[in-house]
Amino acid sequence: MSEGSEKTNEGPVPKAVVSRLSLYLRELQHLIRAGSQTTSSNQLGSLLGFTDAQVRKDLAYFGHFGYPGIGYKCPELIQAIRKILGTDQTWNVAMVGTGNLGHALLGYKGFRSQNFEIVAAFDIDPNVVGQTIQDVPVFHLDDLPKIVSERHVKLGMIMVPSPVAQQVADQLVAAGIEGIVNFAPVTLALPPEVSLVGVDLAIELEQLCFNVANRKAKAAE
Amino acid sequence: MSEGSEKTNEGPVPKAVVSRLSLYLRELQHLIRAGSQTTSSNQLGSLLGFTDAQVRKDLAYFGHFGYPGIGYKCPELIQAIRKILGTDQTWNVAMVGTGNLGHALLGYKGFRSQNFEIVAAFDIDPNVVGQTIQDVPVFHLDDLPKIVSERHVKLGMIMVPSPVAQQVADQLVAAGIEGIVNFAPVTLALPPEVSLVGVDLAIELEQLCFNVANRKAKAAE
Numbered sequence: 001m002s003e004g005s006e007k008t009n010e011g012p013v014p015k016a017v018v019s020r021l022s023l024y025l026r027e028l029q030h031l032i033r034a035g036s037q038t039t040s041s042n043q044l045g046s047l048l049g050f051t052d053a054q055v056r057k058d059l060a061y062f063g064h065f066g067y068p069g070i071g072y073k074c075p076e077l078i079q080a081i082r083k084i085l086g087t088d089q090t091w092n093v094a095m096v097g098t099g100n101l102g103h104a105l106l107g108y109k110g111f112r113s114q115n116f117e118i119v120a121a122f123d124i125d126p127n128v129v130g131q132t133i134q135d136v137p138v139f140h141l142d143d144l145p146k147i148v149s150e151r152h153v154k155l156g157m158i159m160v161p162s163p164v165a166q167q168v169a170d171q172l173v174a175a176g177i178e179g180i181v182n183f184a185p186v187t188l189a190l191p192p193e194v195s196l197v198g199v200d201l202a203i204e205l206e207q208l209c210f211n212v213a214n215r216k217a218k219a220a221e
Numbered sequence: 222m223s224e225g226s227e228k229t230n231e232g233p234v235p236k237a238v239v240s241r242l243s244l245y246l247r248e249l250q251h252l253i254r255a256g257s258q259t260t261s262s263n264q265l266g267s268l269l270g271f272t273d274a275q276v277r278k279d280l281a282y283f284g285h286f287g288y289p290g291i292g293y294k295c296p297e298l299i300q301a302i303r304k305i306l307g308t309d310q311t312w313n314v315a316m317v318g319t320g321n322l323g324h325a326l327l328g329y330k331g332f333r334s335q336n337f338e339i340v341a342a343f344d345i346d347p348n349v350v351g352q353t354i355q356d357v358p359v360f361h362l363d364d365l366p367k368i369v370s371e372r373h374v375k376l377g378m379i380m381v382p383s384p385v386a387q388q389v390a391d392q393l394v395a396a397g398i399e400g401i402v403n404f405a406p407v408t409l410a411l412p413p414e415v416s417l418v419g420v421d422l423a424i425e426l427e428q429l430c431f432n433v434a435n436r437k438a439k440a441a442e
Contacts, residue, residue: 015428018428018431019424022423022424022427023424025427026406026408026421027408030407047408048408085430085431085434086430086431086433086434091426100325100328101325101329103325104324104326105322105325105422110406110422110423111426114423114426114427154433155426155429155433178433178436178437179429179430179432179433180429181426185331186251187247187268193436195433196429197426197429199422200243200247201326201329201331201420202243202331202335202337203243203244204420205314205335205337205376205402206242206246207239207240207418208400208401208402208416208418209307209308209312209376209400210306210307211400211416212307212375212399212400212416213307214307215414215416216399
């Protein structure tokens with residue numbers, strides 16, 4: 001089927017579709033860096049291990065993006081996906097907790113290249129407050145409401161130890177944050193108008209483990 | 222329906238079920254820390270925002286774990302899930318790349334508490350090779366095959382810059398690694414017998430962004 005002729009899907013967008021949009025975006029960015037200006041659902045799918053039908057179906061939730069006989073124009077599709085995800089504009093992010101992992105992520109270049117700008121970090125340690133880490137100023141947690149408002153911060157990342165994560169989440173919500181990425185291995189309770197994504201790095205290892213262990217069990221059958 | 226009477230599911234286990242196992246495991250660990258020795262599919266589900274039917278259906282892929290009138294015994298279910306995931310034993314992990322993020326993750330306590338032990342790190346920078354970071358010795362990348370074999374390393378984490386990630390993956394595979402977690406924002410080609418999980422931290426922010434942007438769009442309708 002040609003790229004242009006898929007029907008647009010109706011109804012709410014499944015979460016899995018939205019996460020695949022991020023993957024398509026990454027591949028399109030790699031393709032452009034490799035010198036390709038156009039691609040196909042077939043190429044995009046095979047780069048990621050999906051069928052071409054999957055790619056077309058996912059994109060059809062959001063409109064018509066292909067051209068018959070050409071496929072997708074990479075820069076145009078990148079712009080369209082960014083618009084869908086909301087990352088066609090820059091989002092200001094605050095990080096709470098500048099321990100080991102927080103410190104490292106302040107220098108993580110992958111955020112800025114996807115239009116996320118960490119504009120402020122927060123801590124309560126007097127040795128860190130007032131310092132600058134990777135060009136990001138560190139403020140005292142008490143200044144959260146003021147800085148969030150002044151610097152138009154919309155998203156927060158929680159990098160504090162588990163026992164204080166809920167309290168920090170409450171402070172972020174009170175300061176007017178609209179979405180939170182939680183790296184603390186604990187489930188947070190948030191009001192329904194605030195979005196939440198949890199990141200548990202050990203989960204990735206567990207999933208890998210399951211695959212490795214199951215592959216072995218299969219081979220032994 | 223009582224916890225004990227669900228039918229066991231047949232067929233291959235969907236990926237989403239396996240990732241929910243990790244979430245159940247975390248909640249069970251929190252429950253025990255909070256002093257609960259038993260739980261129900263209802264409680265476990267509501268802590269995570271799933272229905273009780275979802276919890277029972279997921280667990281039914283792997284056997285019968287509940288007791289009528291009691292529910293689940295937390296320590297027993299933890300042990301059962303660890304056995305399913307393969308994390309009832311310790312897995313030795315090698316990290317390649319000790320830059321900013323790699324350095325931080327060497328000190329990330331969440332790995333060890335889930336039975337992942339980073340036993341060796343690798344780099345090519347002469348200023349780092351021979352050092353110890355967070356009690357983990359750093360070796361030259363050339364020593365990878367020797368150390369992987371000597372220290373029974375099964376899993377590898379790639380924390381190097383994107384342009385060299387595939388080359389490092391090939392070296393890990395050649396050294397006998399069975400599974401790879403890739404933090405470099407690039408898609409890797411691996412032989413089918415090696416498992417792969419990719420972690421892109423900006424994707425979490427993009428997903429959050431989509432939720433925040435869509436919530437606003439809905440509210441404005």
